[in-house]
Amino acid sequence: MTNQNNNNQNNQNGDNNGNFFNDNPLLALGIFMLSLYILFNAFMGDGNLTGVMGDPAIKNVEQVKYSDIRKKIKDKGVKSVKITATRVEAISTDGSTKFVAKNIPAFDMQLIPLLEKSGVPYEGQVGEGPLEHYFNMFLPIILLLVLWFFLAKKMSKGMGGLLGAGKADKMINSERPDVKFDDVQGVQEAKDEVLEIVDFLKYPERYIELGAKIPKGLLLVGPPGTGKTLLAKAVAGEAEVPFFSVSGSSFMEMFVGVGASRVRDLFELAKKSAPSIIFIDEIDAIGKSRSSGNQMGGHSEQEQTLNQLLAEMDGFGTDTPVIVLAATNRPETLDAALLRAGRFDRQVLVDKPDFAGRLAILKVHSKDVKLAETVDMEIIAKQTAGMAGADLANIVNESALLAGRRNKKIIGQDELLEAIERAFVGLERKNRKVSDIEKNIVAYHESGHALMAELTKGSTRVTKVSIIPRGLGALGYTLHLPDEEDRFLKRKYELMAEVDVLLGGRAAEEVFLGEISTGAGNDLDRATAILKDMIMVYGMSEVAGLMVLSRSQSSFLGGGQINNEFSEQMSQEIDASIKATLTERYEYVKQTLRDYNDAIEKMTAVLLDVEVIEGKKVQEIIKAFEEENGLESRMAHVQTKES
Ligand code: ADP
């Protein structure tokens, strides 16, 4: 059995660095010039080649001593001479050889008179020579400087600006969204809350003339993927104003002061194009309570950024039509200063959608895909309890991909259901080879879960049992999706039912195979966690009574528990109680499986044969077994209307 956690996606706007060179034509030019220079030097470095290539009459080039050239001039062995600051070249009388002397003495004052005397024509490059010389000396340095400049600039974008960060920062996205309120569904309360902002942005004069104080900041609070960003965009879209967005985590830079300057730029941009919206995603990254936790390094950076943000928010009056929207899923970690009046003093809950909301979101997202007439979105909405808008959008998209892979022209109910399953338990891994021995274990294990799910009051009924490996770890799974309305509370017997169903897997292995495997690890972990929460969080035990021993740190993240103070003795009692309950439930579950011996055998056989069975088949098998043996039915679920 696998976890029913859905993976929430967090859409982030990354900094889109296109092609490195496309972004930096000058850098490309720099590198090109450097290569050219290297090539140029390779050919020129040793005058030979130029000589040969320069004048076709010259057959060979000889490196000679300077004194040799002087001698040749005196002996009338050359017909012309060329002098530069670094070398002297002479062409032999027959024109076939070029003598080159590179290491000339400091400066030979007598060379020109000698040439005059010998009547050898000469030309000099004394004027140009040193220039070429300097050029040779400094070009690489200049090129390196150019290269360094662009590299540094490039890096500064990623790291926060070595060379004066800020202007036209790529971390700040600006756009004019065309998202409308109709695109955001299932969060009606939140929409109502932001409605007045839209009006203010549209007709700021009305409010300003009246002297009305419009909130400057509004905090959107809710789990990831529920549409906080989308809602903020819709506000801008409805008001037809520019939308400047930035992610809180992008403020956390290596260099102190960069975040603060980015905040300054952000507000400057927004004020310049007021009326406008500023959206800060993941504001908890900047606005973390200063008293809580001490992160390494980034601490003073975070503090400076936060202070800058506070200063900016205080800085503009209520008559500036700029509204700052911020999103977080951990409001409890925010610094109190952020929530003070005149800052983010309004909080809007953007929660996971209920049934009607999910239905509406599914409809929004299936507008652009081709759905079969037979698709029943209500069923899909029912089976996706607990999912956020982003998950639902993903399900519609996955189903379209599936239909495409199956070469279908339209998306059917099958694809949608498959996509839900995929979201819950991960991808099917048909190629993974599982040995027959392991398949056998998995089949008994899953049958144990399925039977317990059907027989236990308070459990949801089985939708599907499969022994095809899925996702990362699951070798098989028993899926029981809620088929009724959304649930916000769990009653005690429902929690206990979950424990029984979780224990069903291990119990089946022990009862029918006489051996236990590691396959139940995750089940046992979750069963233990449920029992522990019942004692420590929900006050449902005799050990601690109504005393709560643990608070969950975040209502949205689920994780992070803070333990209240309690005695060592209490701790021991809790452990003992959990262990005793697990043992007792395990014995009960094993007995139940023994009572339904043949039903389990049958289910396992069918599973091994076809690998996947529907919930209906499970119910049939159990019913047949009960009737055969003249047992009164223990099936916990009222038979729903056949569809
Ligand atoms: P958050 O900012 O709360 O993490 P997003 O606004 O980034 O979530 O949501 C991601 C995507 O999921 C959206 O672009 C949209 O396609 C879809 N989505 C999320 N919530 C909703 C919703 N309430 N209505 C319609 N679509 C939604």
Ligand code: ZN
């Ligand atoms: Zn299991």
